[in-house]
Amino acid sequence: MSQRRWVPARAALVVLVAILLQISLVNELRIADAIGDLVLVVVVAAGVTGGADRGAAYGFAAGLAFDLLVDSPFGLTALTYALVGYGVGVVATALQRTSGWWPVAMAAAAGVAQAVLYTSLGILVGVDYPFGDVPAIALALALVGAVLVVPMEHVLWWVHGAPEADRLEVVLR
């Protein structure tokens, strides 16, 4: 019970630290002329460890906070992160695998999905994001996501307690 009481505070702390590191450090570390996204990694890890609901909730909350600090249309990051977090959660639950190479593959796929989704929805609401930038952005998001998702899973386990993988295994047994 006492563990659960701290979950919201820990979750907020993780999202806040990820956003601050993103805008003060990660945005300067360019890969193939684009930058990785630490906040997206948190969202993906949330989806992998906690399923669709947790992925979507983290995506919406983290995206909304991030939207306050960027010059892109307000709410667009919240929308795309929520969709990506939800999608990752649905796939992770269906595959019933939250360890090994699956999170890495899902994080890479989520990076590509985020790049395409954000550009497409941006264009839909009237911002002329060039589609030519998508491959470089997708590559950077996929690489950073693939590298950092496993350590980030451990951070999410610290927030929410026992790994969802263990719970799934118990259920399956």
Added chain:
Amino acid sequence: MAISPPTGSRTRMLVLVLASVTLVVVGLRDVPVVRDVREGAATVVSPIEGAISTVTSPVRNAWHGIIDYEDLQRENERLQEQVAEAEAADIGQTDAERQLADLSASLNLPFAGDVPQVTARVVAGPRSNFSHAIEIDKGTDDGLVVGMPVVTGGGLVGRVDQATGGTARVELVTDPEFRVGVRLATTGALGTASGQGRGEALTVDSSISPSTPVDAGTGVVTSGVDRSAFPPGVPVGSVSTTRQGPGGLSLELDVDPLVDVDQLSYVTVLQWQAG
């Protein structure tokens, strides 16, 4: 193994999507509450961001050392060549500088002249892949107001699009949302330049007939027409290519910006306000 989430989960997701879409619609209407909250967030985060940025600078430097090594090597060779050329051209340059100063004085260019200026340091680059804005260390306390043009000695950088007490955000010329009225330095033909993203040339929708030749390298400056958000004569870029616009009725120009917005350390805000 069906990929099908529970109905409750789908409902909750639908609520989040609707909430996000509502926020996007509200944000697009530039509602004051959203603007105020964003400015408040920028005010709170800016000092923390600066502190983290200082602490993590060794990481950044190490990264650039690894990733940009070949670029640095080429840059080093290029600079060495430039130093040699500069030494040889020193005498001629002094004369050229005198002529340029005389020319500026005689033409009384607003860009070079009497618009009050505030020099600011760039404290942060774009915060995401879809951001085309930088942060500077001057704000409303220094007299900055949203909409003011931002330049360097090389030409137009962008304009202030958010200002708090001690910081401001500058929308760069490369932002797809950026628009500026321009004219060709040679003929005075007018057009509207718009950003096309990082590293891309600006596109100018001009009023020039498609049959009119426009040479590559032709200078483009801000038009400063009535109530313009920018003073006239600020250098923007040079024409790289031309093509027929939609319908074939006018020319469309690609213009390479004069200022490399990825390499900015200091900028100057012109305290110019439209109309």
